[in-house]
Amino acid sequence: MTDRVEPTDGAAVAMGEPTSEAAPPPRKERRGGLWSDAWRDLRRRPMFLVSVGIILVLLVMALFPQLFTSIDPNHQVLERSRQGPSAEAWFGYDTQGRDIYARTIYGARASIVVGVLATLATVLIGSLFGLVAGYFGGWLDNLLSRFSEIFLGLPFVLGAIVILTTLNPATGIPDPTRIIGLVILSISVLSWPIAMRIMRSAAISARQQDYVKAARALGAGPVRIIFRHMLPNCLAPVLVYATIALGGFIGAEATLSFLGLGLRSPVVSWGVMIADSRDYIQVAPHLLLFPAGFLVVTVLAFVMLGDAVRDALDPKQK
Numbered sequence: 435m436t437d438r439v440e441p442t443d444g445a446a447v448a449m450g451e452p453t454s455e456a457a458p459p460p461r462k463e464r465r466g467g468l469w470s471d472a473w474r475d476l477r478r479r480p481m482f483l484v485s486v487g488i489i490l491v492l493l494v495m496a497l498f499p500q501l502f503t504s505i506d507p508n509h510q511v512l513e514r515s516r517q518g519p520s521a522e523a524w525f526g527y528d529t530q531g532r533d534i535y536a537r538t539i540y541g542a543r544a545s546i547v548v549g550v551l552a553t554l555a556t557v558l559i560g561s562l563f564g565l566v567a568g569y570f571g572g573w574l575d576n577l578l579s580r581f582s583e584i585f586l587g588l589p590f591v592l593g594a595i596v597i598l599t600t601l602n603p604a605t606g607i608p609d610p611t612r613i614i615g616l617v618i619l620s621i622s623v624l625s626w627p628i629a630m631r632i633m634r635s636a637a638i639s640a641r642q643q644d645y646v647k648a649a650r651a652l653g654a655g656p657v658r659i660i661f662r663h664m665l666p667n668c669l670a671p672v673l674v675y676a677t678i679a680l681g682g683f684i685g686a687e688a689t690l691s692f693l694g695l696g697l698r699s700p701v702v703s704w705g706v707m708i709a710d711s712r713d714y715i716q717v718a719p720h721l722l723l724f725p726a727g728f729l730v731v732t733v734l735a736f737v738m739l740g741d742a743v744r745d746a747l748d749p750k751q752k
Contacts, residue, residue: 496546505536552683552687556622564632564637594620594624610701687705707721
């Protein structure tokens, strides 16, 4: 009788017998939805963190300007007209002897309010039309698309000139609330077709998905399908556009104010300050430097935020 030879570990594996030390099962990578994955990716992007930090400081500045300065932005001392930066006034004084630092701090409120409200109005109007056109298609899609092309074909500055000069003639002292509302109206009326095209493209793609067909088969109406099922899945591209457009709308407000069509005194904004400095740029460049610097940093912060959000929400990079 021959002795039984015990198989080695390698032989046991080859023969299919279990080994003494079983390998642990591979760990499954935890995956969430689109928004949770995007948020996890954004937190690792330095560009996102820097832009959010700048925007938070600007928002606090707009909401609570008294935390940054105790000086009245409209207090005038003509003897200090066009004096340069000093220890008493960090940014110097403007042509009417007003503290530029205080006006820059308080000017953030009007500029950011115009940008935020114009972005909200643009996205709401464009998204509603885009969802309706993308879901129903046919003659309604053609009608809304041709209607949007009328506004899209208007040059922005020319259209804003027509709207603002018609509704807000440059006579008398303007009401601050009225002029801010008109600037928001002019920007949103001329910009909503872009948001509509983005949302329409996303809606056309979403209506072909199985979850929309299943909801329709279960008897869900168009309103429920559009706002309950399609809208959450079409928000990503419009959100990216809104983030970038917000900075552009703040710049548009400054452009209109520089041309004398947008905000005007007694409203304090960066655009108004830039407009007041255009005749004194060579003799007193600090009148332009500081409000323009804050404007550029704000626009760049929102553009950087939009780029980071776009990269995080792009499914091709996942």
